[in-house]
Amino acid sequence: MPAADCLAAWTPQLERFDLVLDCVADGANYKLNRAANGEYVGRILPDALKFHAERLHGLGPEALAELSALYLALPAADDRTPP
Numbered sequence: 803m804p805a806a807d808c809l810a811a812w813t814p815q816l817e818r819f820d821l822v823l824d825c826v827a828d829g830a831n832y833k834l835n836r837a838a839n840g841e842y843v844g845r846i847l848p849d850a851l852k853f854h855a856e857r858l859h860g861l862g863p864e865a866l867a868e869l870s871a872l873y874l875a876l877p878a879a880d881d882r883t884p885p
Contacts, residue, residue: 809846812872819865834869846873 809823809832816822816834821843824833834844834853843861844853851873858866 808876815868815872818868819861821861844869 812823817837820837821834822837823846824835825831826833830848832846833842834846835842836857841857842854843857844851851870853866853869
Protein backbone atom coordinates (compact mmCIF):
# COMPACT_ATOMS: atom_id res chain seq x y z
CA MET A 803 0.00 0.00 0.00
CA PRO A 804 1.40 3.39 -0.89
CA ALA A 805 2.22 6.04 1.64
CA ALA A 806 0.18 9.22 1.66
CA ASP A 807 2.68 10.99 -0.59
CA CYS A 808 2.05 8.42 -3.33
CA LEU A 809 -1.64 9.18 -3.11
CA ALA A 810 -1.09 12.93 -3.39
CA ALA A 811 -1.41 12.58 -7.16
CA TRP A 812 -5.03 11.61 -6.59
CA THR A 813 -5.99 15.02 -5.19
CA PRO A 814 -6.86 16.80 -8.50
CA GLN A 815 -8.93 13.86 -9.73
CA LEU A 816 -10.67 13.46 -6.40
CA GLU A 817 -11.54 17.16 -6.33
CA ARG A 818 -13.21 16.81 -9.73
CA PHE A 819 -15.63 14.36 -8.16
CA ASP A 820 -15.91 16.21 -4.81
CA LEU A 821 -14.01 13.42 -3.03
CA VAL A 822 -11.28 13.44 -0.38
CA LEU A 823 -8.95 10.81 1.06
CA ASP A 824 -9.30 9.93 4.72
CA CYS A 825 -6.34 7.99 6.12
CA VAL A 826 -7.54 5.23 8.44
CA ALA A 827 -4.16 3.48 8.78
CA ASP A 828 -1.14 5.00 7.03
CA GLY A 829 0.00 2.76 4.23
CA ALA A 830 -2.78 0.26 4.77
CA ASN A 831 -6.27 1.74 4.63
CA TYR A 832 -7.71 4.91 3.09
CA LYS A 833 -11.34 5.89 2.69
CA LEU A 834 -12.74 7.89 -0.21
CA ASN A 835 -15.37 10.26 1.14
CA ARG A 836 -17.46 13.05 -0.33
CA ALA A 837 -15.82 16.35 0.58
CA ALA A 838 -19.14 18.10 1.17
CA ASN A 839 -20.64 15.75 3.73
CA GLY A 840 -18.09 13.00 4.55
CA GLU A 841 -20.27 10.29 2.99
CA TYR A 842 -18.30 7.08 2.40
CA VAL A 843 -17.84 6.26 -1.29
CA GLY A 844 -14.98 3.75 -1.34
CA ARG A 845 -11.81 2.37 0.20
CA ILE A 846 -8.21 1.84 -0.90
CA LEU A 847 -6.60 -1.23 0.65
CA PRO A 848 -3.28 -2.96 -0.08
CA ASP A 849 -5.01 -5.60 -2.17
CA ALA A 850 -8.22 -3.92 -3.29
CA LEU A 851 -10.02 -0.83 -4.47
CA LYS A 852 -13.58 -1.02 -3.15
CA PHE A 853 -16.59 1.17 -3.91
CA HIS A 854 -20.04 1.59 -2.43
CA ALA A 855 -21.89 0.74 -5.65
CA GLU A 856 -24.89 3.05 -5.30
CA ARG A 857 -22.77 6.07 -4.35
CA LEU A 858 -20.24 5.38 -7.11
CA HIS A 859 -23.09 5.05 -9.58
CA GLY A 860 -24.11 8.58 -8.62
CA LEU A 861 -20.64 9.82 -9.61
CA GLY A 862 -20.91 8.27 -13.07
CA PRO A 863 -18.81 5.94 -15.20
CA GLU A 864 -16.08 8.54 -15.69
CA ALA A 865 -15.33 8.46 -11.96
CA LEU A 866 -15.02 4.68 -11.96
CA ALA A 867 -12.71 4.76 -14.98
CA GLU A 868 -10.45 7.49 -13.59
CA LEU A 869 -10.23 6.17 -10.04
CA SER A 870 -9.56 2.63 -11.28
CA ALA A 871 -6.81 3.89 -13.60
CA LEU A 872 -5.21 5.80 -10.73
CA TYR A 873 -5.28 2.71 -8.53
CA LEU A 874 -3.76 0.52 -11.23
CA ALA A 875 -0.95 3.07 -11.69
CA LEU A 876 0.11 2.74 -8.03
CA PRO A 877 3.17 0.57 -7.39
CA ALA A 878 2.33 -3.10 -7.06
CA ALA A 879 2.84 -4.67 -3.63
CA ASP A 880 5.95 -6.47 -4.90
CA ASP A 881 7.43 -3.18 -6.16
CA ARG A 882 7.06 -1.27 -2.92
CA THR A 883 9.89 -0.75 -0.52
CA PRO A 884 9.22 -1.54 3.13
CA PRO A 885 8.44 1.46 5.37
